[in-house]
Amino acid sequence: xxxxxxxxxxxxxxxxxxxxxxxxxxxxxxxxxxxxxxxxxxxxxxxxxxxxxxxxxxxxxxxxxxxxxxxxxxxxxxxxxxxxxxxxxxxxxxxxxxxxxxxxxxxxxxxxxxxxxxxxxxxxxxxxxxxxxxxxxxxxxxxxxxxxxxxxxxxxxxxxxxxxxxxxxxxxxxxxxxxxxxxxxxxxxxxxxxxxxxxxxxxxxxxxxxxxxxxxxxxxxxxxxxxxxxxxxxxxxxxxxxxxxxxxxxxxxxxxxxxxxxxxxxxxxxxxxxxxxxxxxxxxxxxxxxxxxxxxxxxxxxxxxxxxxxxxxxxxxxxxxxxxxxxxxxxxxxxxxxxxxxxxxxxxxxxxxxxxxxxxxxxxxxxxxxxxxxxxxxxxxxxxxxxxxxxxxxxxxxxxxxxxxxxxxxxxxxxxxxxxxxxxxxxxxxxxxxxxxxxxxxxxxxxxxxxxxxxxxxxxxxxxxxxxxxxxxxxxxxxxxxxxxxxxxxxxxxxxxxxxxxxxxxxxxxxxxxxxxxxxxxxxxxxxxxxxxxxxxxxxxxxxxxxxxxxxxxxxxxxxxxxxxx
Numbered sequence: 001x002x003x004x005x006x007x008x009x010x011x012x013x014x015x016x017x018x019x020x021x022x023x024x025x026x027x028x029x030x031x032x033x034x035x036x037x038x039x040x041x042x043x044x045x046x047x048x049x050x051x052x053x054x055x056x057x058x059x060x061x062x063x064x065x066x067x068x069x070x071x072x073x074x075x076x077x078x079x080x081x082x083x084x085x086x087x088x089x090x091x092x093x094x095x096x097x098x099x100x101x102x103x104x105x106x107x108x109x110x111x112x113x114x115x116x117x118x119x120x121x122x123x124x125x126x127x128x129x130x131x132x133x134x135x136x137x138x139x140x141x142x143x144x145x146x147x148x149x150x151x152x153x154x155x156x157x158x159x160x161x162x163x164x165x166x167x168x169x170x171x172x173x174x175x176x177x178x179x180x181x182x183x184x185x186x187x188x189x190x191x192x193x194x195x196x197x198x199x200x201x202x203x204x205x206x207x208x209x210x211x212x213x214x215x216x217x218x219x220x221x222x223x224x225x226x227x228x229x230x231x232x233x234x235x236x237x238x239x240x241x242x243x244x245x246x247x248x249x250x251x252x253x254x255x256x257x258x259x260x261x262x263x264x265x266x267x268x269x270x271x272x273x274x275x276x277x278x279x280x281x282x283x284x285x286x287x288x289x290x291x292x293x294x295x296x297x298x299x300x301x302x303x304x305x306x307x308x309x310x311x312x313x314x315x316x317x318x319x320x321x322x323x324x325x326x327x328x329x330x331x332x333x334x335x336x337x338x339x340x341x342x343x344x345x346x347x348x349x350x351x352x353x354x355x356x357x358x359x360x361x362x363x364x365x366x367x368x369x370x371x372x373x374x375x376x377x378x379x380x381x382x383x384x385x386x387x388x389x390x391x392x393x394x395x396x397x398x399x400x401x402x403x404x405x406x407x408x409x410x411x412x413x414x415x416x417x418x419x420x421x422x423x424x425x426x427x428x429x430x431x432x433x434x435x436x437x438x439x440x441x442x443x444x445x446x447x448x449x450x451x452x453x454x455x456x457x458x459x460x461x462x463x464x465x466x467x468x469x470x471x472x473x474x475x476x477x478x479x480x481x482x483x484x485x486x487x488x489x490x491x492x493x494x495x496x497x498x499x500x501x502x503x504x505x506x507x508x509x510x511x512x513x514x515x516x517x518x519x520x521x522x523x524x525x526x527x528x529x530x531x532x533x534x535x536x537x538x539x540x541x542x543x544x545x546x547x548x549x550x551x552x553x554x555x556x557x558x559x560x561x562x563x564x565x566x
Contacts, residue, residue: 472496
């Protein structure tokens with residue numbers, strides 16, 4: 001076709017416009033197809049994936065929980081492989097038949113609740129029973145119920161039952177740490193857990209605790225006997241390495257079985273060593289002695305007037321074993337004189353007393369690995385009367401673990417070492433230490449401890465654990481009942497150490513509300529219950545810890561008489 005010359009330009013322009021329109025149409029169709037295709041992909045793949053993901057149990061991938069072992073490698077907590085049974089209600093053909101078959105194997109299940117679960121087809125995943133035995137899994141599998149499946153899981157088990165329950169803690173059904181060292185390990189995160197393990201084998205090494213299972217068992221056994229014998233409400237105790245801060249045993253009774261986490265919910269089963277705070281009474285007196293000696297407010301040759309009660313305003317401070325005379329430092333310790341100890345604190349001064357207690361850590365919450373830790377209760381207003389009562393352990397409340405940690409510093413040369421429930425060496429422990437008192441002051445406190453076991457209120461412990469050179473201090477604290485101190489409700493304690501010529505171990509025993517007995521001549525103070533209990537514990541654990549007995553001539557004669565009797 002021949003195009004006139006005049007129209008060639010117009011024709012070219014029209015052709016170009018047509019091509020542009022065609023391109024726009026093609027582009028429009030392409031965009032439409034792309035949108036439709038993308039929507040189809042979303043519907044068929046992405047949403048399908050999400051729905052399938054909802055149809056499965058959602059558990060965050062994690063490293064295996066490490067085994068927990070005592071310092072000698074004894075297994076305290078481990079994982080075992082188990083199965084859990086679940087159902088996809090959308091695939092259940094006959095709900096009634098499925099319920100009948102499942103409850104025949106698992107009769108403890110509530111058939112009504114199970115039927116309701118399986119009938120709800122809005123959800124594609126429902127747990128039926130977590131953590132079943134291999135036998136039950138095989139029986140259910142052989143039934144071949146459509147829509148019922150199994151998932152491999154791990155079950156945390158504690159082979160020794162109640163042993164060290166408050167240290168170990170427990171986990172929930174999803175193997176998440178809820179309390180104790182189990183929660184501590186989780187709180188440290190995956191990097192910490194990985195540091196315990198071998199990533200190439202995807203397996204975790206063991207977490208070594210400072211606990212010695214043998215010592216833990218001996219203390220738990222003796223405390224349980226003491227609760228029964230003295231008709232007490234509860235008892236607790238700690239054994240600590242004085243030079244490393246490692247906790248070798250920690251017991252709080254009543255306790256629980258971590259294999260049954262529900263038993264831990266009982267209010268009576270709290271961890272009294274770290275969760276509870278108490279007025280510890282006279283076991284705090286050695287702190288006052290150490291303060292007065294270290295600051296130069298007194299010497300071992302000092303004397304204090306205990307002839308009359310100490311008057312502070314309207315308050316009167318008396319002695320339980322009143323001597324009504326001027327007492328030496330040694331006599332104040334062995335007679336446990338409130339008056340003499342209070343005068344020591346007054347000699348230091350209110351601000352000096354507060355500063356020393358703060359240095360000892362009594363004004364701060366003690367932080368070890370266990371998450372269950374209570375803050376101390378300190379009076380908002382600290383005056384002269386507070387200093388007087390705090391001198392002998394009243395008017396402020398702390399964790400028992402704080403009390404034994406400071407006691408360790410008083411007798412180990414003066415070094416305050418943070419306590420730990422994880423195994424650690426001497427060198428690293430010493431690197432964490434701060435100097436609380438002078439070594440010479442510590443030597444004086446050791447002498448007072450030993451004197452009290454030989455001729456003071458701790459004699460019964462020394463007579464039971466013959467040859468192990470025990471030293472210590474008793475405490476009988478009246479409990480507050482209805483806002484007033486009650487003479488019939490006592491928290492008795494004994495804090496001691498052995499062997500006193502070079503103390504390696506510190507022990508704390510507490511007995512809550514022991515009753516007076518005919519055998520104790522109607523007395524219920526610490527020297528009649530907490531002290532002999534501690535002596536029995538030491539007699540059992542000292543050989544396990546490698547402490548060799550060393551007998552005096554008098555002790556040899558006593559042992560010979562015992563043999564003749566038996």
